[in-house]
Amino acid sequence: MKGPLFYSKILLFGEYGIIKDSKGLSIPYSFYNGALKTDENPSEEAIKSNKSLKQLADHLETLNPELVVFDIDALKADVDAGMYFDSSIPQGYGVGSSGALVAAIYDKYAKDKITVLENLTREKLLVLKSIFAEMESFFHGKSSGLDPLNSYLSIPILINSKDNIEATGIPSQKAEGKGAVFLLDSGIIGETAPMVRIFMENMKQEGFRKMLKDQFIKHTDACVEDFLKGDVKSLFSNTKQLSKVVLNHFKPMIPQQFHELWKKGIETNEYYLKLCGSGGGGYILGFTEDIDKAKHSLSDYKLEVVYNF
Structure with a gap:
């Protein structure tokens, strides 16, 4: 048995900001994916995933x-038969491993589900988002529901505010373009919950809240608008400002050994780094106007190009 594939996602802009109503832009990333599966001879990973699905099934029973x-009986029967989530999506890397799993479970076991094929009004998107938030809270304690939404629909999603989200189109890629968005592998697994806790602690300080509103959210919103309009020049100028704000105010979310690399990008303009997801490890997101220069400058690291300008 093997179910349909669900993709990973990349939140290009909006990490942390969307908790406080900034804009955000999330795109599917088909390089990684996962599917529900049953095998005759399960691997250690499969057995671990199956155990987690057992607990998830109990969690789903408690939802309003x-x-x-959900068809809990069918889900539990499949889990007892050894079902697991077979996924190439790295965990703790900020590319939505739990989101893809949640999307797969909803797709297969939800009754009266909202499907991708119907007319997706804003109301329906918000209903899906709140369902996914409740489902995914099993993994992170608190979830926005955006990762599973992106994975389930496999289309870019524009977040205007908490209560205003829409499916969107993004400018088509220029295969020959030198500009690029890339993923940089930190080689460290990031934990979402502790990073969000640090952020929430910081939010108690008035200075931090002011910085978030006047700088972080301002540049995030501008980046989203620039990207959607295809205004590359303005996008890089705003991404540089955003990279600076993150280096100055989100240091705990940037692994120590990347602080210098982050600074070097801003000083040389060869690339600008930003958080991918909650940070603390996993992937770091990079933007460059010249991918060859960035690759040369970051030759000690593994880069994956996500999007070409």
Whole structure:
């Protein structure tokens, strides 16, 4: 048995900001994916995943039936038969490993589900997002529901504010373009919950809240608008400002050994780094106007190009 594939995602802009109503832009990333599966001879990974699915099934039973109802009997029967989530999505890397799993479970076991094929009004998107937030809270304690939404729909999603999200189109890629968005592998697994805790602690300080509103959210919103408009020049100028703000105010979320590399990008303009997801490890997102220069400058690291300008 093997179910349909669900992709990883990349939140290009909006990490942390969307908690406080900044804009955000999330795109599917088909390089990684996962599917529900049953095998005759399960691997250690499969057995571990199966155990986690058992606990997830218990969690889903506790959700408000007015929000969503699952065929729990079918889910539990499949889990007892050894079902697991077979995934190439690295965990703790900020590319939505739990989101893809949540999307796969909803797709297969939700009753009266909202499907990708129907007319996706804003109301339907918000209902899906709140269902996914409740489902994914099993993994992170608190979830926005955006990762699973992106994975489930496999289309770019524009977040205007908490209560205003829409499916969107992004400018088509220029295969020959020198400009690029890339992923840089930190080689460290990041934990979402502790990073979000640090952020929430910081939010208690007035200075931090002011910086978030006046700098972080301002540049994030501008980046989203520039990207959607295809205004590359303005995008790089705003991404540089955003990279600076993150280096100055989100240091705990940047692994120590990347502080200098981050600074070097801003000083040389060869690339600008930003958080991918909650940070603390996993992938770091990079933007460059010249991918060859960036590759040369970051030759000690593994880069994966996500999008070409």
